[in-house]
Amino acid sequence: MLSDHAVSILIFAGIDVIMALSFFLPASAGQLSAGQGGFMALGAYTAAYLTVNHQMPFPLALAAGGLVGGLVGLAVGFPALRLRGLYLVLVTFGFGEMVRVLFLNLPAFGGPAGFAGIPPATTIWHVLGLLVVLAYFFTRLAGSRMGRAFAALRDDEAAAEAMGVNSTYVKLTAFAAGGVIAGLGGALYAHYTLFIDPEAFGVGRSLFVMLYAVFGGLASFWGAVAGATILSILPELLRWVKDWREILYGLLVLAMMLVRPQGLLDAALLARLSPRRERAAAHG
């Protein structure tokens, strides 16, 4: 069987994939969020608070973490309705910072000293189980009514509205769903690390989550899966270079983005991998 060390790498990689998917979902509707770390913090602190202080069973605490992430996602969605592109990135970035500072200043959650004594509950099966559900959801979403509304909004918002898409509803749904996924990721994280502090969910976290998805490619959710898996396991593979590890990591990311600016899995590569498109091409 796998060593404890290998399992821990897999669990962290799995949580990174969950977080990358939480960024991908609103991004697939054209809503770029630089605040996914904030939703992760809300899920982590909510679930940890409930299992530590109220001895709530882990599955319930997990659901509560997702719920809080989703509700706050909905709330953040409202100001986001009027903003686009870079402005939206800045507002969601501000939201992430706000959450971090909030938990720094809440003694009930440990403040800057962090929140310790969280019971160990997350196993590799929880992480894999959630990933399977998410993979199934995203696979089906692409060919569904809401999935198309997301894509339409990202492609051309005015045309989508003219064709009958309620852009307000769709954007809020996308933000809330992204918040739920990030909240679940945070709750899983807290019950594996057993200690959380606000710095774990700061700007760095939000930007890495964004990097995973963009590195993998935004054309499909598989991009987020591939990007997060590769980039979170890469540091382990680079251990042999010791002090040069982070520099090499940065260089590798940079080189990859130069070679494939659309991400690892771009539309052309996905078309070649997809059986349906192949058939269409053979006919055409």
Add this chain to the structure above:
Amino acid sequence: MSGPLLTVEGLSRSFGSLVVLAGLDLTVEAGGIHAIIGPNGAGKTTFFNLVTGALDAGSGRIRFDGVDIAHLPPYRRTAMGMCRTFQNIRLFGSMTVLENVLLGLHCRTRGGLLAPLLETPFRRSPGEAAARSRAVEVLEMVGLAARADQAAVELPYGEQRRLEIARALASGPRLLLLDEPSAGMNPQETLELETLIEHVNQLGVTILLIEHKMSLVMKLSRIVTVLNFGQKIAEGPPERVQRDPRVIEAYLG
């Protein structure tokens, strides 16, 4: 089946100090083909944007089937039964031909974010299955069924215009607003477009058409409205409008 489907009264709109529409009154009777012509900058596309809700109304009233729609969001207007095409083609670039038409069915179908979790890989939800067969029907009507799985943006120009019409038709409009549908088409494609517009009209869809090709306007429309500098300068059957001295002056002067 007659009577006004769309009534616009005193519709005005300006961008900064530029007045694009100045108190326009216009009535579109149900069942016909109504053309709007006029020199560039006459306010034709702005009129479409105001009617469909892409732009906030300035002042004036817009009634669709007797209901005041001036302050409704675009998607509510589409749900009420009006849909448009765009002068500069605006298909969804990441989608296939079929998916573009399916998006047009958005307001006629149900299904939220979690609906896909209730489907299985082997069985689509009844709503999605019905939507797909309806989308194929619409594609057959415009002659693009064989292209269903191609990327929309890979289609030749004339077919992209037809796909825009198919996407709009999928929303089940009573009023179809076409913004220069023949722009950039060759004579053969224009001819096919004429046949398509007449066919759609015979199905009971009222057509409001912005067009520059006079041959097409003369052949199809029962009534023509001429705009110039945001005002109506003539209106009537095409033969009469064509001879109107104010129209000749606006175009030549």
